[in-house]
Amino acid sequence: MIRVLGPTVRALLLVLAVLLPSAWPAGLARPDLVLLVVAAAALLHRPQVGLLVGLVGGWLVDLVPPGGEPLGASALGYAAVGLGLGSVRRSLVISPLLPWAATALAAALVLGVRGVGAAAGLGRALPGELVWSWVVTMLVAVLALPVLMSLERWMTARGWA
Numbered sequence: 001m002i003r004v005l006g007p008t009v010r011a012l013l014l015v016l017a018v019l020l021p022s023a024w025p026a027g028l029a030r031p032d033l034v035l036l037v038v039a040a041a042a043l044l045h046r047p048q049v050g051l052l053v054g055l056v057g058g059w060l061v062d063l064v065p066p067g068g069e070p071l072g073a074s075a076l077g078y079a080a081v082g083l084g085l086g087s088v089r090r091s092l093v094i095s096p097l098l099p100w101a102a103t104a105l106a107a108a109l110v111l112g113v114r115g116v117g118a119a120a121g122l123g124r125a126l127p128g129e130l131v132w133s134w135v136v137t138m139l140v141a142v143l144a145l146p147v148l149m150s151l152e153r154w155m156t157a158r159g160w161a
Contacts, residue, residue, distance in 0.1 A: 047086030054082025
């Protein structure tokens with residue numbers, strides 16, 4: 001029963017991360033909060049955890065309007081990011097800046113996939129919007145990533161993760 005609490009908290013964070021940007025003022029670049037939740041889980045746990053959190057987060061992004069086209073494209077991108085960050089997590093303890101830098105690279109990957117999809121006629125994403133979204137995501141990551149990672153550590157210490 002206790003082991004279910006960690007995944008439940010992550011699922012709630014993902015739902016919040018998908019819904020919160022809809023409250024963001026129109027016309028402003030929106031941060032990719034799902035990526036930050038995926039990064040926090042992946043940077044502190046096994047690669048499989050990052051993969052699963054990324055897959056669930058990507059499915060939520062695909063399903064919540066306006067949604068992604070085709071269904072599952074975001075899920076694969078976030079899953080790959082979760083797996084990749086989970087795989088390199090042990091080498092990122094050298095510096096406190098390395099997790100942020102790895103998250104910046106992961107955000108660029110996710111937004112790049114979104115841009116390639118838009119270029120192929122799947123959805124709408126202008127290059128300027130993608131760049132500003134990346135910048136805003138990294139600015140939010142400065143504050144949010146340490147908080148999310150602390151929450152992950154707290155859940156692990158309690159035996160929830």
